[in-house]
Amino acid sequence: MPIRLMQENDLAAVMINENAAYDFPWSASIMASNQKRHYCIVFEAEASAKNAGEILGHAILSTVVDEASVLNIAVSPKAQRQRIGYQLMDDILAHALSKNCVEVFLEVRESNRPAFTMYHQFGFNEIGVRNNYYPNKQGREDAILLACYL
Numbered sequence: 001m002p003i004r005l006m007q008e009n010d011l012a013a014v015m016i017n018e019n020a021a022y023d024f025p026w027s028a029s030i031m032a033s034n035q036k037r038h039y040c041i042v043f044e045a046e047a048s049a050k051n052a053g054e055i056l057g058h059a060i061l062s063t064v065v066d067e068a069s070v071l072n073i074a075v076s077p078k079a080q081r082q083r084i085g086y087q088l089m090d091d092i093l094a095h096a097l098s099k100n101c102v103e104v105f106l107e108v109r110e111s112n113r114p115a116f117t118m119y120h121q122f123g124f125n126e127i128g129v130r131n132n133y134y135p136n137k138q139g140r141e142d143a144i145l146l147a148c149y150l
């Protein structure tokens with residue numbers, strides 16, 4: 001199974017992908033504290049592949065009572081568009097359901113079309129906007145709040 005729980009000794013590889021995937025990545029210390037507190041998974045290249053065991057993506061979900069939040073989902077740029085993000089998302093939503101969550105929330109940059117397209121496939125809809133929430137190369141941009149019922 002290419003998806004497994006993130007371990008502490010995965011953090012260095014996860015941070016390589018985090019830094020490559022985002023213009024404004026999490027710091028290593030934020031990633032480490034999330035790994036301790038939340039449901040964190042990684043996607044490893046299949047045993048039969050040339051890059052067997054290489055970590056290609058990660059996703060992090062928090063659950064509080066019956067609500068879940070997607071805190072992070074990223075795929076190494078060299079492995080994008082191979083349905084890895086979709087499989088990570090599918091896994092964390094199944095985990096949220098197993099924890100009896102009824103709704104899942106996330107925030108996404110207004111400009112992030114690849115992520116929007118993926119989230120819509122899972123039934124997420126816009127529920128709000130945080131103005132000028134994220135830094136970007138031009139200054140700031142809005143965060144769009146998305147939610148879906150499980």
Ligand SMILES: CC(C)(COP(=O)(O)OP(=O)(O)OC[C@H]1O[C@@H](n2cnc3c(N)ncnc32)[C@H](O)[C@@H]1OP(=O)(O)O)[C@@H](O)C(=O)NCCC(=O)NCCS
Nearest residue numbers: 021073074075080081082083084085086108114115117118
């Ligand atoms: C968003 C992200 C996780 C998607 O991961 P991925 O493995 O490349 O996506 P998948 O191959 O699983 O694609 C799933 C669906 O998302 C959509 N999608 C993904 N990338 C897309 C792109 N570049 N353009 C348009 N649609 C895209 C497609 O609808 C795709 O379905 P399809 O394969 O039937 O066309 C990846 O682009 C990424 O890591 N981006 C940088 C980090 C980031 O922005 N994370 C989200 C923060 S809110």
